[in-house]
Amino acid sequence: MSVVLEQIFQVGFLAAIIRIATPLAFATLGEMFSERAGVLNLGIEGIMLLSAMTGFTAASLSGSLWLGVLAAVLTGALMGAVHALFTVALGLSQHVCGIGVTLFSSGLAYFLYRLIFGQQSVPPNIKGFETLPIPILSDIPVLGPAVFNQFSLVYMAMLAIPLAAFVLYRTPWGLAVRMVGENPRAADSAGVSVIATRFQAVILGGALMGLAGAFLSMAQFNAFTFGVVSGRGWVAIALVVFGRWDPWRSAGAALLFAFVDALQLRMQASGLGHIPYEAFLMLPFIFTIVAMAVMSRNAVAPSALLKPFRREER
């Protein structure tokens, strides 16, 4: 085990944690905004996949990575709007619609990818984002190269966390989001449009999920494969609960998950060879389940989560 402990404090290991945490942080914040407004978005897995695809495609065709990011964000926002159309405007079951959005988006992603790139023996790739060291800060020993020599999308995630907390807790719009997630009738009688607020929150959430997808196909893997998301969306849903619907805690949960994931990658590589590698692969998920069970006991979901709002009903 001392081998493992030594690994933890290596620069590479710390950097890996941050890198693994980034898409999870975007996705978790996105899901959190949606759920705080009272809308569970099970479309997250598919939205991330479709955004990863559109982002990759746009970057690949245009040659501009940032155009790719924009495409991914717009895709996420659009799919968020679709989910909101069904669950908020029409008041349909959030579970069913979310699964529907995931199935539809995944299918669409595979279909469009095939259509555009055909079936190639070697999957096409792009020259993805390169690390962008921040002057001075990246010179700090250990922490500097680990934290401040990252992709620009990583820095965006770092800024997104305090920004999300500020928006949620300090702005009138954030208060409206929290209110429509707790008691939509109260918001309505105060003259706040429940439908509009929920739409905005779900769309913003979708855009953040789009960023998560963009990071996967344009910074982490530099290619689009069918397994590019591989359950990260579902994990984000668990992390929101684990983080008790709070931006800071949710981001913390994402970091913790990333730590366990980075650890298992190291353990796979570090010659504990007689254990099948699948056992290590399970670790982050077992961790998530245990952490959820222990920590989420008295976590209270937004009161109006899953409840559609219809004004005429009394």
Added chain:
Amino acid sequence: MSTPAPLIEMRGISKSFGAVKANEAVDLSVAPGEILGLLGENGAGKTTLMNVLFGAYAPDAGEILVQGRSVAINSSADALAAGIGMVHQHFHLAPRLSVLENLLIGIPGRSGRIDRAGGLARLAEIGRQHGLTLDPDLPVSALSVGEQQRLEIVKALFRGARLLILDEPTAVLAPTEVDGLFSALRSMAAQGLGIIFISHKLNEVRALTHRCVVLRHGRVAGRVDAPASTTSSEMARLMCGHEIVPPARGPSMPGAAVLTLDGISTSHHSGMALRDVSLSVRGGEILGIAGVSGNGQRALAEVISGVRAPDAGKMTIAGKTVSRFSPSTVQALGLGRIPEDRMTTGLVTNLPLADSMVLPRIGTAAFSRNGLIKPDAIRAFAEAQIKAYDIRCPGPMTRAGALSGGNLQKALLARELAFDPKVLIVSQPTRGLDIGAARFIHEKFLDMRAKGCSIIVIGEDLEELLMLSDRIAVMYEGRIVGTLDSADASIARLGLMMTGAEGHA
């Protein structure tokens, strides 16, 4: 009162839901500084009328004038802009957000941020003006019901309301809290606000309002210009369309003790625990349990109905000691129960009424055989009870939640009385019910009493307890502090005992 220009005037308001005319040609006005009572039975159209005024429903006909100008109110935002604030019967608050956050919702911020300082200043100012103080940073869930109502009032004032609508505000309050509410409302009226006070409690309307409008079947049935000097029976006649005579209680002829509790104590699991409670109820007797809500009444009802097992003490029903506490064992011994909360513990709102009516006895031979239910028997039972108790509903397969409170209470009563219980325990039997429905329930209790049934009525409405009960026991902090014959009891004396002031009568 002299009448200055009205703050709000409603002219010829009509509103129908399908074939039901909820409001028909209703005229109503409120002057600054005036408290207007809006009186009517459940379903008379009071709430609909106020929802029209607050923009929740669009009227089919009629117009609304604010300070003489005709305005269209299509949403609550419009109503707020016109200076109309409403305190709903069920509060519109987010329990996990703070008092201040509940106030600031929908208020534009300052340079993109929530205007906390401005909110605090405004809250303090309202507190000074009307004596309505609240801790701004407490979560709403930490407030008492009375404080939550205060927050609703402050919320309306916060938005600059000049007319305040209160929909049955006293239904949720303890008697002491009612006094506080009334003095706040009087102070607001003295400062020029208009107030519409909706209620079906005549004594409150007489005590508080300057003028009142009585609705019946959606129409204005009468206007009372001096409520304080009008008798309750006259106002009741306007409300119901006929005289209401309180049912007469026959002479007490109690038999042997049917239910006895001996030294019952419970743990502090949820709410106030019972401490060494002993009581007995005889056949043909009604025992009232008085007390401010939260002094162990719920635990008492739960122990007697077998939902909760006591830690110590003994309970006997018809001479048999209850050895295992469960709803089915005490029911088998002859206990009937009408729970406090019709909607959550009384019945299953999403199932057909018929299913809810047989639920406690679904396993008995009457309604099931070999583990399969007998749908025809269940339906026939429900149909018979609907007829016998005049439960107004489309049929036994109607979703239970769609019935009005009075009809639900009748259904719950029917379901217990159909099996001739030896003991009946009821909590808050007529809360939220109108005079007609309450009267019906009271008559049934007195009928059962005459047949020798023992009845325990747990309630906060002392007038009701005095009218029904042969004896009244008072609970305070989990104990029975005294029991009075109702002939010796008065509201004043019971009220004093309810504060724990008097040890023994």
